[in-house]
Amino acid sequence: MKNNHPKIEIMDTTLRDGEQTSGVSFVPHEKLMIARLLLEDLKVDRVEVASARVSEGEFNAVKMICDWAARRNLLQKVEVLGFVDGHTSLDWIHATGCRVINLLCKGSEKHCTYQLQKAPDEHIQDIIAVVDYANELDIEVNVYLEDWSNGMKDSPEYVFHLIDTLKETTIKRFMLPDTLGILNPLQVIEFMRKMKKRYPDTHFDFHAHNDYDLAVSNVLAAVLSGVKGLHTTINGLGERAGNAPLASVQAILKDHFNAITAIDESRLNDVSRVVESYSGILIPANKPIVGENVFTQVAGIHADGDNKSNLYCNDLLPERFGRVREYALGKTSGKANIRKNLERLGLDLDEESMRKVTERIIELGDKKELVTQEDLPYIISDVLKHDGMNNKVKLKSYFVTLAHGLKPMATLSIEIDGQVYEESSSGDGQYDAFVRALRKIYKLTLGRKFPMLINYAVSIPPGGRTDAFVQTVITWSFGEKVFRTRGLDADQTEAAIKATIKMLNIIEEY
Ligand SMILES: CC(=O)SCCNC(=O)CCNC(=O)[C@H](O)C(C)(C)COP(=O)(O)OP(=O)(O)OC[C@H]1O[C@@H](n2cnc3c(N)ncnc32)[C@H](O)[C@@H]1OP(=O)(O)O
Numbered sequence: 001m002k003n004n005h006p007k008i009e010i011m012d013t014t015l016r017d018g019e020q021t022s023g024v025s026f027v028p029h030e031k032l033m034i035a036r037l038l039l040e041d042l043k044v045d046r047v048e049v050a051s052a053r054v055s056e057g058e059f060n061a062v063k064m065i066c067d068w069a070a071r072r073n074l075l076q077k078v079e080v081l082g083f084v085d086g087h088t089s090l091d092w093i094h095a096t097g098c099r100v101i102n103l104l105c106k107g108s109e110k111h112c113t114y115q116l117q118k119a120p121d122e123h124i125q126d127i128i129a130v131v132d133y134a135n136e137l138d139i140e141v142n143v144y145l146e147d148w149s150n151g152m153k154d155s156p157e158y159v160f161h162l163i164d165t166l167k168e169t170t171i172k173r174f175m176l177p178d179t180l181g182i183l184n185p186l187q188v189i190e191f192m193r194k195m196k197k198r199y200p201d202t203h204f205d206f207h208a209h210n211d212y213d214l215a216v217s218n219v220l221a222a223v224l225s226g227v228k229g230l231h232t233t234i235n236g237l238g239e240r241a242g243n244a245p246l247a248s249v250q251a252i253l254k255d256h257f258n259a260i261t262a263i264d265e266s267r268l269n270d271v272s273r274v275v276e277s278y279s280g281i282l283i284p285a286n287k288p289i290v291g292e293n294v295f296t297q298v299a300g301i302h303a304d305g306d307n308k309s310n311l312y313c314n315d316l317l318p319e320r321f322g323r324v325r326e327y328a329l330g331k332t333s334g335k336a337n338i339r340k341n342l343e344r345l346g347l348d349l350d351e352e353s354m355r356k357v358t359e360r361i362i363e364l365g366d367k368k369e370l371v372t373q374e375d376l377p378y379i380i381s382d383v384l385k386h387d388g389m390n391n392k393v394k395l396k397s398y399f400v401t402l403a404h405g406l407k408p409m410a411t412l413s414i415e416i417d418g419q420v421y422e423e424s425s426s427g428d429g430q431y432d433a434f435v436r437a438l439r440k441i442y443k444l445t446l447g448r449k450f451p452m453l454i455n456y457a458v459s460i461p462p463g464g465r466t467d468a469f470v471q472t473v474i475t476w477s478f479g480e481k482v483f484r485t486r487g488l489d490a491d492q493t494e495a496a497i498k499a500t501i502k503m504l505n506i507i508e509e510y
Helices: 028-042 056-071 088-096 109-116 120-137 148-154 156-166 185-198 215-224 246-257 265-279 300-309 335-345 351-366 373-383 430-445 492-509
Strands: 009-012 046-051 078-083 100-106 140-146 173-177 204-207 229-232 393-403 406-416 419-426 452-459 470-478 481-489
Touching (some): 028 056, 028 265, 056 088, 078 088, 100 120, 120 156, 140 148, 140 156, 148 185, 173 229, 215 246, 335 351, 335 373, 351 373, 393 430, 406 430, 430 492, 470 492
Parallel strands (some): 046 078, 078 100, 100 140, 140 173
Antiparallel strands (some): 452 470
């Protein structure tokens, strides 16, 4: 389905529609950081950063972004949604320093009649008045035809009358939203072709919503129909079921349409993680391109095929997106999966040892236990009954306290390379106190580096267990390396401590 390299303009609306995700609110410095990442790292063509009039915080955020963008010569790429409200939205936008308004007009007759309670020509005159005032302020105007998809179904003559009149003004882009996410790809093609036929020289953006899980398909249908501008958000954030996620749209445009965008796809994963953290909306593990699991092969047969001739790789090579392929360990791992993980650790095993280790991993998988790459040396040393893992670090004893109204305390005694050290610390929680005491030993007593904890996930093992085990998986960064260790125990703090001692033995090997 590849055609001749269409150039597609991407407008990212994470900071406007994305913030309309229930529970999401970005503070000004987060908005500025995301705008910078979108424009400078990902290189999207335009960003919509807020709706006008919303709040003082939004005003400050837009002003900060515009001040920064003006210094970088990017101001024309920053847009704010405004309303058909005379001078009010435009004055707000002008005061922030922003130079582009995305004017929210009614794209269906019923919105015009029932929400604004205006006749179509009255609404058109109001829009023209806003456009005239924008011209006076030297602010560029794009218009949203809100609820355009219903407009095309129920009142196409209204839609055409609106555009026939407005295209005679200075409006630059007509932005066509499927506001309620009601279209399917065939309808998108039908409606877009009508638009392109009637207005061949007009620039249209398409804005999808994901209510039927069709946002990405609809965006592609729009491209097939000749649309040159698309709206996306990071991680598909947005009102209700969200918008089309930039990462998926970019990958499909490139791989299926041979389309040209300005996006630097190697930054997609990192930017997604920042937005995940600022929005508090977790990325599902199976979300294409950016989900934790999507570059992990689980079945042994797949790893075997990859070993022989990368038979299970498609165009979505993880390296394109700054990620690496992984091979999961569990009951469906064959020897090939295990070999891939051993290679990464720089380890090698003979056939008989390999058989024993494979058996043990399958046995653990059968009990629903998660096995990480970093667990492998322990499993090997346990199964082969030799000291494959040095275990240079041994926790000898520890004591943690938790008392209402007092800070938690930890005291520990630990053997490192045959030498015993003791230390105490308070902390914000029991585990925090434990890690602070450990850090004192490593940093102050031994003068050594201590890894940074970058994620801490507690769960009961998948599927739930009757023996109430808690699993703690900690992600560490140590110099260039990022790795995970796992602890399993009936007690959450104890599970985290087990994961930490594993980590200390791993860094001994680096
Ligand atoms: C497709 C989209 O996602 S559009 C998203 C638009 N962005 C937002 O809504 C941002 C968040 N909204 C807000 O903060 C507030 O709603 C504000 C500041 C915009 C307005 O707040 P309020 O004055 O309290 O009004 P309220 O929230 O009840 O909005 C409804 C009013 O907007 C009017 N309105 C609806 N659409 C438009 C429009 N395109 N242009 C002008 N006015 C409009 C309604 O007719 C109604 O007016 P009325 O009260 O005179 O009947």
